[in-house]
Amino acid sequence: MIENYGYLPHMKPDDSKGTPARVTAAHRERYELVCEHGECFGKLKPSVYYASGTEEFPTTGDFVLIDYNPLGDSPIIATLSRRSYFSRRAPGTIPKDQTVAANFDYVFIMQSLNQNFNLKRMERYLTLAWQSEALPVVILTKADLTDDYFEQLRAAEKIATGTGVFAVSAHTGYGLDMLDDYLRPRKTVVFLGSSGVGKSSLLNALAKRAGETDDVMAVKEIREEDARGRHTTTHRQLVMLKSGVMIIDTPGMRELGMWDVGAGLGEAFADVEQYLGACKFSDCRHESEPGCAVNAAVECGKLPRKRWESYLKLKREARYTDDKMGALRDKNKIDKDIAIFTKSLKNKKGAKR
Numbered sequence: 553m554i555e556n557y558g559y560l561p562h563m564k565p566d567d568s569k570g571t572p573a574r575v576t577a578a579h580r581e582r583y584e585l586v587c588e589h590g591e592c593f594g595k596l597k598p599s600v601y602y603a604s605g606t607e608e609f610p611t612t613g614d615f616v617l618i619d620y621n622p623l624g625d626s627p628i629i630a631t632l633s634r635r636s637y638f639s640r641r642a643p644g645t646i647p648k649d650q651t652v653a654a655n656f657d658y659v660f661i662m663q664s665l666n667q668n669f670n671l672k673r674m675e676r677y678l679t680l681a682w683q684s685e686a687l688p689v690v691i692l693t694k695a696d697l698t699d700d701y702f703e704q705l706r707a708a709e710k711i712a713t714g715t716g717v718f719a720v721s722a723h724t725g726y727g728l729d730m731l732d733d734y735l736r737p738r739k740t741v742v743f744l745g746s747s748g749v750g751k752s753s754l755l756n757a758l759a760k761r762a763g764e765t766d767d768v769m770a771v772k773e774i775r776e777e778d779a780r781g782r783h784t785t786t787h788r789q790l791v792m793l794k795s796g797v798m799i800i801d802t803p804g805m806r807e808l809g810m811w812d813v814g815a816g817l818g819e820a821f822a823d824v825e826q827y828l829g830a831c832k833f834s835d836c837r838h839e840s841e842p843g844c845a846v847n848a849a850v851e852c853g854k855l856p857r858k859r860w861e862s863y864l865k866l867k868r869e870a871r872y873t874d875d876k877m878g879a880l881r882d883k884n885k886i887d888k889d890i891a892i893f894t895k896s897l898k899n900k901k902g903a904k905r
Contacts (some may be wrong), residue, residue, distance in 0.1 A: 662754070
């Protein structure tokens with residue numbers, strides 16, 4: 553049974569003891585699990601997770617080892633290595649990861665084709681998805697609510713280089729078949745998106761395509777005036793559909809910060825970073841220095857100025873998450889750099905006239 557949840561024998565170290573299990577829901581002090589014996593509950597073994605501090609605290613999607621107890625909660629004795637994860641900075645003065653979802657294959661970045669559509673937010677989510685080490689997929693929901701979404705689709709494709717972009721409707725079923733390549737048995741998909749984008753509706757629609765007769769997730773109405781809604785999911789949860797695909801839906805996604813996203817920025821902004829090492833001077837600040845590859849690319853239209861500004865702002869947010877005081881000191885400088893950069897381009901255009 554545990555193999556159906558994506559577990560592979562090599563995940564368990566040779567010298568380790570315990571029964572493999574996967575976390576399907578994480579509550580404050582209790583975990584819902586599935587193992588070879590079926591569904592069960594577990595609690596962290598204090599001597600392992602609190603006294604020694606040698607193990608990562610598990611979260612939804614994690615594979616763990618337990619001392620199976622058929623009569624009550626099973627002690628969780630180890631967290632197995634993760635192949636992908638989302639994390640945020642844990643509260644406190646000491647920088648530390650707090651994982652909110654783990655071991656997923658695809659990240660469905662969801663935005664609806666109404667007031668929620670926001671390219672800046674999409675860039676941010678793409679950065680987080682690439683950083684997680686899973687494959688991002690952009691899902692534009694509520695295609696039935698607009699007659700023409702061509703411009704939005706093309707705009708999303710332009711910034712989501714190397715990523716599939718699909719327009720779908722959970723209400724009519726339009727476009728859902730295009731997601732079949734990702735929705736395979738033993739694969740795990742995590743939903744990433746704001747409230748009101750239709751995550752629960754999409755989950756229910758995919759479940760019915762997989763053979764479910766009832767909704768697997770409650771759906772709440774959104775406000776018509778601003779197309780916003782409340783998070784229906786109240787805890788991090790992994791849902792197994794009849795097709796064998798697993799979906800992680802979690803309210804924690806909205807709280808993710810730009811924490812240690814160097815690799816993610818490189819993937820999401822490959823069109824930007826290709827110019828960073830091509831300047832005449834290695835210490836170029838990309839302001840008004842001669843031989844600046846970034847300035848030249850923006851000036852000739854190869855690199856949209858908004859993309860460059862988005863890149864700078866996301867780097868600032870990552871710095872803010874890592875070092876709030878240092879980032880606040882740098883905030884004015886980055887804003888000033890953007891202003892100087894914009895002014896230098898205007899001056900060059902004026903000189904050519």
